[in-house]
Amino acid sequence: MTGFVEYHIGEVREAAGRIQPYIRRTPTLATDLDPNLRLKAECFQVTGSFKPRGAFNAVLLQMARDPRPAGLIAVSSGNHAQAVALAARTVGIPALIIIPQDANPAKVAATRALGAEVIQEGITFANREQRLRELQAERGFSLVHPFDDWDVIHGQGTAAMEMLEDQPDLISLAAPVGGGGLLSGSAITAKSHNPAIKVIGVEPAQADDAYHSWKAGRIQTLAASPATIADGVRTTAIGERNFEVMFANGLVDEIVTVTEDEIAAGVRVAWTRLRIALEPTGALPLAAYLAGKLPKGNTGLILSGGNANLETVAKLLGTP
Amino acid sequence: MTGFVEYHIGEVREAAGRIQPYIRRTPTLATDLDPNLRLKAECFQVTGSFKPRGAFNAVLLQMARDPRPAGLIAVSSGNHAQAVALAARTVGIPALIIIPQDANPAKVAATRALGAEVIQEGITFANREQRLRELQAERGFSLVHPFDDWDVIHGQGTAAMEMLEDQPDLISLAAPVGGGGLLSGSAITAKSHNPAIKVIGVEPAQADDAYHSWKAGRIQTLAASPATIADGVRTTAIGERNFEVMFANGLVDEIVTVTEDEIAAGVRVAWTRLRIALEPTGALPLAAYLAGKLPKGNTGLILSGGNANLETVAKLLGTP
Numbered sequence: 201m202t203g204f205v206e207y208h209i210g211e212v213r214e215a216a217g218r219i220q221p222y223i224r225r226t227p228t229l230a231t232d233l234d235p236n237l238r239l240k241a242e243c244f245q246v247t248g249s250f251k252p253r254g255a256f257n258a259v260l261l262q263m264a265r266d267p268r269p270a271g272l273i274a275v276s277s278g279n280h281a282q283a284v285a286l287a288a289r290t291v292g293i294p295a296l297i298i299i300p301q302d303a304n305p306a307k308v309a310a311t312r313a314l315g316a317e318v319i320q321e322g323i324t325f326a327n328r329e330q331r332l333r334e335l336q337a338e339r340g341f342s343l344v345h346p347f348d349d350w351d352v353i354h355g356q357g358t359a360a361m362e363m364l365e366d367q368p369d370l371i372s373l374a375a376p377v378g379g380g381g382l383l384s385g386s387a388i389t390a391k392s393h394n395p396a397i398k399v400i401g402v403e404p405a406q407a408d409d410a411y412h413s414w415k416a417g418r419i420q421t422l423a424a425s426p427a428t429i430a431d432g433v434r435t436t437a438i439g440e441r442n443f444e445v446m447f448a449n450g451l452v453d454e455i456v457t458v459t460e461d462e463i464a465a466g467v468r469v470a471w472t473r474l475r476i477a478l479e480p481t482g483a484l485p486l487a488a489y490l491a492g493k494l495p496k497g498n499t500g501l502i503l504s505g506g507n508a509n510l511e512t513v514a515k516l517l518g519t520p
Numbered sequence: 521m522t523g524f525v526e527y528h529i530g531e532v533r534e535a536a537g538r539i540q541p542y543i544r545r546t547p548t549l550a551t552d553l554d555p556n557l558r559l560k561a562e563c564f565q566v567t568g569s570f571k572p573r574g575a576f577n578a579v580l581l582q583m584a585r586d587p588r589p590a591g592l593i594a595v596s597s598g599n600h601a602q603a604v605a606l607a608a609r610t611v612g613i614p615a616l617i618i619i620p621q622d623a624n625p626a627k628v629a630a631t632r633a634l635g636a637e638v639i640q641e642g643i644t645f646a647n648r649e650q651r652l653r654e655l656q657a658e659r660g661f662s663l664v665h666p667f668d669d670w671d672v673i674h675g676q677g678t679a680a681m682e683m684l685e686d687q688p689d690l691i692s693l694a695a696p697v698g699g700g701g702l703l704s705g706s707a708i709t710a711k712s713h714n715p716a717i718k719v720i721g722v723e724p725a726q727a728d729d730a731y732h733s734w735k736a737g738r739i740q741t742l743a744a745s746p747a748t749i750a751d752g753v754r755t756t757a758i759g760e761r762n763f764e765v766m767f768a769n770g771l772v773d774e775i776v777t778v779t780e781d782e783i784a785a786g787v788r789v790a791w792t793r794l795r796i797a798l799e800p801t802g803a804l805p806l807a808a809y810l811a812g813k814l815p816k817g818n819t820g821l822i823l824s825g826g827n828a829n830l831e832t833v834a835k836l837l838g839t840p
Contacts, residue, residue: 224550227547227549227564229547229564230544231564232566232567232568241795243795244547244549244551244795246552247552248552248795470797471791471797472797472828472830474797475561475563475564475568475796475797475798475826476795476796476797477790477791477792477794477795477796477797478795506795508792510792510837513837514834514837514838517830517833517834517837518834
């Protein structure tokens with residue numbers, strides 16, 4: 201194990217203990233599809249996605265620091281928003297979430313229901329970072345970045361840790377990649393467990409910045425927010441820390457891309473044959489598996505969440 | 521503990537050991553709905569329902585007897601069919617399944633895919649028992665009854681056993697009731713664990729024979745197969761052995777009925793908020809919970825299966 205992996209896995213282990221009272225140990229499921237397949241069903245996590253793992257780790261560490269934050273601020277189109285809202289409510293400080301106008305309304309409503317203030321009016325993909333900086337200065341709130349943050353990365357690494365406790369003999373592990381929080385955390389955990397495990401990121405072909413960053417050996421940025429059905433990975437570039445873990449340190453072996461049709465097939469198989477109501481982003485690794493794009497043998501898929509836009513899913517299920 | 525419960529719980533424990541290599545230990549899930557709620561997600565069981573628990577126990581015991589059966593025969597509209605087909609294939613003998621003509625086509629296809637011979641032509645609810653006896657005599661196959669069989673009842677009791685291992689402090693436990701296999705097995709397990717646990721059966725108001733049998737103190741039979749969306753509980757009467765466990769010995773405390781709208785709401789909440797793709801029958805206990813028909817406090821719901829008729833579910837999800 202390299203010193204880099206050794207340091208970061210220690211932080212993931214500490215994160216696991218820190219967040220344990222607030223998150224769920226989600227099940228590792230077997231299926232009738234393939235005896236070699238195991239699914240880490242993070243759709244059963246608190247708020248319906250893996251995001252509270254990283255958010256709670258970051259927030260609890262910020263609360264332990266001096267000065268403690270007056271409140272939390274985050275930019276998110278959905279699952280990270282709910283996670284930060286819940287973490288803020290749990291530690292008893294306000295949360296302000298900036299959500300682009302075109303976000304999934306169900307995710308926005310869920311964020312408000314968790315007690316967060318949501319600012320959505322006039323927020324676009326282009327101006328959201330600017331608005332974030334303005335509002336952060338105005339309120340003095342502390343930022344919880346959705347992926348480019350070590351505390352968040354370490355928290356996200358706990359999902360793969362639980363999965364490898366349940367199923368230690370995986371030979372490959374696949375997770376969705378948007379900004380790279382989940383994938384970089386998973387890679388730290390998997391490579392410390394067994395350096396021979398193949399760690400694979402799955403992203404939509406419509407949003408293939410991680411693929412190009414992997415090939416180019418430096419961060420590549422998409423010109424615009426991609427129009428993929430997988431609304432959880434519409435980021436235009438992975439983060440710097442995520443790049444450092446995944447590619448600079450080589451902890452991710454491969455980035456696989458899937459078409460929109462393959463994602464739709466993944467959602468359909470999840471809902472009809474695996475009985476798991478995933479959101480399209482959560483179905484990315486399953487889509488890659490069904491398309492024959494993952495290695496044979498004992499394979500773990502991290503299914504990141506289940507906060508589906510019901511209209512989208514009703515449409516998908518209606519199209520066999 | 522009465523001698524009756526003591527004897528039968530011993531058989532459930534033996535069943536658990538016997539079937540262990542062939543079934544899955546399904547997860548007990550917590551949810552964001554209510555911290556007191558626990559879900560036993562049998563939709564993740566092999567074949568997508570709890571039925572293999574009873575079928576494997578019955579088939580393995582038959583194989584151990586003399587004479588060993590030449591083959592297995594069963595009547596079922598769905599989940600029991602798949603369970604018997606799988607058990608027969610596993611022990612290496614043929615299976616013949618008699619399925620009414622109007623059954624869910626997905627369940628029929630799944631039964632054939634498991635290698636069973638299916639006879640469906642000319643089979644109606646009215647003539648199926650007659651056809652069963654004729655075919656049984658003709659082939660010399662051994663019957664696996666879907667519920668009125670002690671081996672089946674003991675196998676079904678293993679689901680509640682796992683759930684109470686995971687969550688020992690339940691104060692009530694609810695399960696669907698059709699013929700009463702799952703409910704009577706669950707009742708044996710729950711009352712041996714703690715005689716104070718309230719055991720509740722949930723059935724559609726359209727198929728309220730168990731309710732009337734409970735009230736009358738003897739088996740009451742519906743005049744015709746009921747037209748409920750919950751196609752797994754369209755039996756017209758509970759079995760004699762099931763009556764003996766549930767009401768003659770008083771191991772079931774209450775039968776609750778739910779309307780078709782309440783079942784639909786249960787399916788919708790399961791799919792959209794719990795991220796579990798249940799079939800309507802599997803959502804019965806959740807429907808009762810959501811309708812406020814279950815006791816307050818730590819409640820376990822046995823969600824029996826996920827083999828949904830996709831058309832039905834697409835329709836349900838489209839109607840908020």
